[in-house]
Amino acid sequence: MVENQPALSVDDRLTDAPRLKDRWFKKQGLDYYAQGENEEYLADEILSLGPDEATAAMRAGDEAWDILRTTARKSAFMDGRLAALGVPEFARPLVQWSVENEWDNFLVGRFDFAGGIDGLPLKLIEFNADTASLLPETTVIQPEVIRKAGLKAAPNDLLATLESNARRLGGGRSDTAIVATHMGSEDDSHNVDVLAKISTAAKWGRTDNVMLPDLEINPDEGVFYEARSGKWIHYGTMIKFFPWDFAAIEEPELWEYLAELVMAKKLRVFNPAWTMLLQSKALLAYAWEDNPSHPLLLPTAFDPAGLPRPLAGYVRKPVFGRMGENLEIVMNGRNVVAKTEGDYSNGPVIYQEYAEFATDRDKHRYQLSTYQAPTACALCCRRQDDMIIDDDGEFVSLALLKEKVSLRF
């Protein structure tokens, strides 16, 4: 929470963002983020944060990390909680093994917060623990926008911290390569490319970007790819951009194969399987239960009746939902004021108290995020002129107001 700091209006610290040229995007291989249907994706404005706001957000990331990890570790050995978290029975041995053997093997994730601007309290919305996106935007696009604008950057050590973390993790074996894999979405491919570059920079070894369906997975031997006829590449490390919950729910055989390989130590997977617990929004209900009235947490429950103030508004969310899909915002206990459709209509849900987002005069709501690798190392932001931020949201580059306050994280 920002304390002893005059509330600064969002509108007062929006400045025009320089438009990056098409050839720059092409040179970076990031045309996807600025052309066609995504032409309006990058906001035409920059948001400047006060130094205290930036500091508070980074601290909130680290605090939220500690809270959720503690809750996850406790919940991993409670059958009732695991069921509510959406972890099928067959998946629990790997999750528990992962907690006990891979607890420090975390590569990168991203917290999303409400508030933190305009004097609004920072409130944890969720943690993207498994497949945290916005990596190309934060590591490549945002720095260029801020540089061209001649502004001071908001905290953004994502690349350096990721590389340092990757060196600490030491991903590779000398006799195998690293595969950065995804399901085929261009955005996911770009995100996993950032991690593939980190793998190379940290000297993990040869790193290939290969779509998941193209990988041959043998639970006794490992993960393989036929790069050309008869030429097989054996991967001993996987950087994946598909979620563990996808494997558990939609491809249980894939889970089974990966579980056997991971527990036999024939394959390392980033992020490890325990991150499925933090990816589950149901963990927020247990975080609230274990830390009642914590100022960073929003009341969250499995039923609206379990909320302390259900009439104040709540958001109904699928436990493993993404991109703002299948959300419902309910006010006064019964009025659905906003709703989105999507692919996550089946499965368990949680109810999270509605939180205020900083809003500008054009009704854009601003969502601050922190990257954890595993400590807080960067801020990014999205906004949308709607109550729910989904894939219609814009990426807003962040700068830092030039005030005479030193940053301490």
Next chain:
Amino acid sequence: MLRKHLILPALLTVGLGLTTFSCGSDSDTVEVPTEGLVTTVKEVSTGDFKIESEVPVSNIADSRVIVEDLGGNRDTFTLDEAKMVSQVADPDSRAGRPFRSAGMGYFGFLMLSRMGRTPSAGAYINNGAHQSATSNAGSSMRNSARSTTRSKSGFGGGKSTRSFGG
């Protein structure tokens, strides 16, 4: 906005399905079903479901679980839907029980993608249903099952290429 449902062209050329694969070492061999099943589970008392019938069908994709409640109302679920519910719902919940029951019969082989032991009679509504399933669906599935080494590609293939980023 960021449109996240674009398809990379390369995905269209992905090969699917089971494949034998050898990298110079022995692998376990498993039997996998090659035909499907239509299973009907019936609520015999409140919350208690038993298998009423299991009828073989040629294609696994045509597999269905038909759930009939005490009131005679029927819902039909595909194999994918049955897998999702059985993996997400508490097996003791109202939502999970029909699929737990179906999984205790030959439909369980489809849900796990491998053949197993003959289901026990207790999973069925009566001995006649059990015997009929064993001699009909069970026999047909076993005769058509094929062996494979435990190696597979194509995971995630044929599904939505939506972004999985959060």
